[in-house]
Amino acid sequence: MLLDKHVDYKTLFAIDTKIDALVKQIELLAYVNPINIETEKNRFFSSKYLTDPVFKYPEINFDRFKLHRELFIQPLEQIEDTAIKNLYEDIIYSYSGLIQCIETIGNGKKFYYNCLHCFGTPTETDVENAKFILHFEDEDIKTEPFVPKYSAKEAKVFFRDFSKRYDFSYEVKHSDKISAIAMVLNNVRTLVLNSNYTFSDNEIAVLTNHEIGVHMVTTMNGILHPLKIFSHGFPNYEETQEGLAVFAEYMSNNLTVKRLKELAYRVIAVDSLAKGYSFSRTFRLLHNQYDLDKENAFYITVRAHRGGGFTKDYLYLTGLKKIYNYYHEGKDLSLLLTGKVSLEYVDEIQSLIDKKLAVPSKHITDAYAQNKNTNKTIDFILSSLK
Numbered sequence: 001m002l003l004d005k006h007v008d009y010k011t012l013f014a015i016d017t018k019i020d021a022l023v024k025q026i027e028l029l030a031y032v033n034p035i036n037i038e039t040e041k042n043r044f045f046s047s048k049y050l051t052d053p054v055f056k057y058p059e060i061n062f063d064r065f066k067l068h069r070e071l072f073i074q075p076l077e078q079i080e081d082t083a084i085k086n087l088y089e090d091i092i093y094s095y096s097g098l099i100q101c102i103e104t105i106g107n108g109k110k111f112y113y114n115c116l117h118c119f120g121t122p123t124e125t126d127v128e129n130a131k132f133i134l135h136f137e138d139e140d141i142k143t144e145p146f147v148p149k150y151s152a153k154e155a156k157v158f159f160r161d162f163s164k165r166y167d168f169s170y171e172v173k174h175s176d177k178i179s180a181i182a183m184v185l186n187n188v189r190t191l192v193l194n195s196n197y198t199f200s201d202n203e204i205a206v207l208t209n210h211e212i213g214v215h216m217v218t219t220m221n222g223i224l225h226p227l228k229i230f231s232h233g234f235p236n237y238e239e240t241q242e243g244l245a246v247f248a249e250y251m252s253n254n255l256t257v258k259r260l261k262e263l264a265y266r267v268i269a270v271d272s273l274a275k276g277y278s279f280s281r282t283f284r285l286l287h288n289q290y291d292l293d294k295e296n297a298f299y300i301t302v303r304a305h306r307g308g309g310f311t312k313d314y315l316y317l318t319g320l321k322k323i324y325n326y327y328h329e330g331k332d333l334s335l336l337l338t339g340k341v342s343l344e345y346v347d348e349i350q351s352l353i354d355k356k357l358a359v360p361s362k363h364i365t366d367a368y369a370q371n372k373n374t375n376k377t378i379d380f381i382l383s384s385l386k
Helices: 010-023 028-032 037-046 064-072 082-103 109-119 124-133 152-165 201-222 237-251 257-274 279-289 294-308 311-328 333-337 343-354 376-384
Strands: 171-175 182-185 190-194
Touching: 010 064, 010 082, 028 082, 028 182, 037 279, 037 294, 064 082, 082 109, 082 343, 109 294, 109 311, 124 257, 124 311, 124 376, 152 171, 152 190, 152 201, 182 201, 190 201, 201 237, 201 333, 237 257, 237 311, 237 333, 237 343, 257 279, 257 294, 257 311, 257 376, 279 294, 294 311, 311 333, 311 343, 311 376, 333 343
Parallel strands: 171 190
Antiparallel strands: 182 190
């Protein structure tokens, strides 16, 4: 691969390799998910929703201070290309923020404030969008597509079958210690399925397109670049990633009002953090005021309150709207599939490809080939969001 002959990229690759070695230790989702969710759920329900859960978290197995120091001693001033130097400055600040999040998990407000720094919190417009979605009627969950049928082990077969359309392989594990029903662990290229959950046909369709069609696709594309930062993530990549993933649900005709309302409830739950709500008060807001069933209300509340206040969940809806607009502006989605990248850096991504420091996406989300959405209500909602 021929690089720009006029620029010496030796320092850049040395810094990129060093950052790669450092951030392999940082997988926020591996630390922020409580290990005693089910026990605390039973205790919370027995208390009639009054006694807040006391969550326990995995032990952190790295030296946080050393990691901070190693990030900030990188000689970025030696990178000749100013645009790339600026990108790597942003990257180092971003990872430093994630380390601060991890080292304060379970420390209440400290963790919450670090999350605010990394992910932000919903604006008034975001909350209005969420409330707008909640006005719509759900699909009838008693109909066939929504009936729970498959154990995690049975669901694994559907994921494996779906993955045959892509030229890559990955590991599948089961866990009873995750708050999501499925998730991709990027660093170890693993799909984790919640062993306590029973999946419906609709959920299988949603999750295969979401987890494999986007999260695993971008994981596998990320490892193909000369620069390893595509694997670990650009600043603010979470919003773009989740937007792309839910957009794949939409394009494959699997996005439902029920699913959009789930994303809206997450916005409401995260907004409650900013209002200073306790776990039990957020739960009661969702369950009593918004009439969400107690199981879903509990798990959405866990997602928002884990660690001490995890604000990331509101980004699914904001990300979806941004990707929906991006697509309808006729822009190139494949640039956003090059790895764990973000919309704010599309010019930098293209520039890195032009300089032969990155490669175009090899794996393209199958759902993006054709817009198969037939749900007029979904289109109306998405086009109406502010």
